[in-house]
Amino acid sequence: MHDNLLIFGKTGQVATELRALLPEAHFAGRDEADLTGPAACADLIARVAPAAVINAAAYTAVDKAEDEAEIAHLVNASAPTAMAEACAARSIPFVHISTDYVFDGSGERPFAPDDTPAPLGVYGRTKLAGEEGVVAAGGSYVILRTSWVFSAHGSNFVKTMLRLGAERDALSIVADQIGGPTPARQIADACPTLVRQLQIAPEKSGIYHFSGAPDTTWADFARAIFEAAGLDCAVTEIATADYPTPAARPLNSRLDCTATEATFGITRPDWRAALTDTIATLKGSQ
Template sequence: MKILLTGTAGQVGGALLPLLQGRADIVAPELEEFDLSRPDELAGKLDSIKPDLIINPAAYTAVDRAEDERELAFRINAESPRAIAQWAARRGVPLVHFSTDYVFDGSGESPWREDSTPAPLSVYGQSKLAGDKAIAEAGALHVIARTSWVYAATGANFLKTIVRLAGEREQLRIVADQIGAPTTANAISQAVVAMLPRSADDLRKTFEQRSGVVNLVCAGETSWHGFATAIVAGLQSRGAKFAVKEIVPIRSDEFPVKAKRPSNSRLDLTRLRERFGITPPSWQQALDRELDALKATI
């Protein structure tokens, strides 16, 4: 089985690569070799690679910058997924793509289901929703894994930012009125690998049975403040020393950003459990594993 895996310089792609190696022939092109900012070139690239399965974690993820770079965000997050899905539909090649809680407006307190009505608040969310719709309209066999609050022990993310700031400042002020499930790239990747059959011959049957959107996040919920507090406490229990003495909860309007974030990023996990047979770890369990990995590097 030959798998095209994009975005291996990113968190999810980077976590997927070692898990998939040994299971299949992995083609993991560099950005310049498979550039999602150039959707018109992708069909030709795919013709050359001839994958049996496409896994596409690559995306434009600069949420605030997207407000000023709408065209680029839509090229990468909507036009390129459309081109990939159209190619995949013509050749019967399944596609795994990744979406986000930002497709929702964050109202209420109930977890969002896969069929909940989207209403993105930001350009980033709009571009990702457009990509989701484009894939469905293309008619390719697909799984769109909707994630939230993704982080890892490597790369640029909330975990790494909190570790840096905790070492520099005595007080941190962290938003406490946005609720979601911090989710490690490793937890996402483990679940995606569990979804895949071992043989290329079983790919089509597997995706015919499971095609559509599935929420894929860690279990449980917390705020960004709760997440930050758990990060610092977890590393301190592992012997890390920080300057921080106080982590203060604040409202979203006390921390202005260009792009509006959803207040409610809870995602319902029923479909993940019932259709795919996957029970994700709690966000605390996943964090413990990531802190162990991070502590070894600091």
């Protein structure tokens, strides 16, 4: 089955992990299907005729999206909608990665998949529009919302902290945003399971949540990174209001993942173990 999987994305964190996990799958990069041209995505699905499609590509530059709303909408909304429609027409499963940014981050309880979305910025709005397009396509699908993704690849908080922690004695880190750091490798591991179960039981279609455990703050996550890497860098806790960014960040990114475990048997990964592995990978590649 894996040799007949079409995966959109080549260089992102989840796509990179999927390439290591499923080397025989067909990976489509910008050269083959530019997501700013949604019709090209549908055409590729028709041409490859896969058994299933995974979309691991997205416009993820949260702040830049505020100035590039049109491009973000094409990549995050129009393209996955076109993919989902092409999959529905062929009765094949579609797995799409989404984000906690579809919520406004209010309150303190974890957001459930059926909670009402209320995105704060362009990135969240375009990702939500993509979700709505996938659902409306009417095929068998899983939308997997995740948060705070990290790995040894691409740009992410862990790599930024390792770089800054080696350069400085102290850093000020936001302490009033809470969420679950999620290893990209575990998101990649979940994708074939979702595909297989959708093929057997399309009635499992829906929106699900998947994030690492335990929930933590960015400041405490930074402390864990420095400790795991043996870096002597003190963390001063600051409020989100003290670190203004072009796009607003949700304060509460906790995700209720119980339905994902109940339906698919996929449990929340321990990000602390994955962090140790990620740092070891990065040190090994130096």
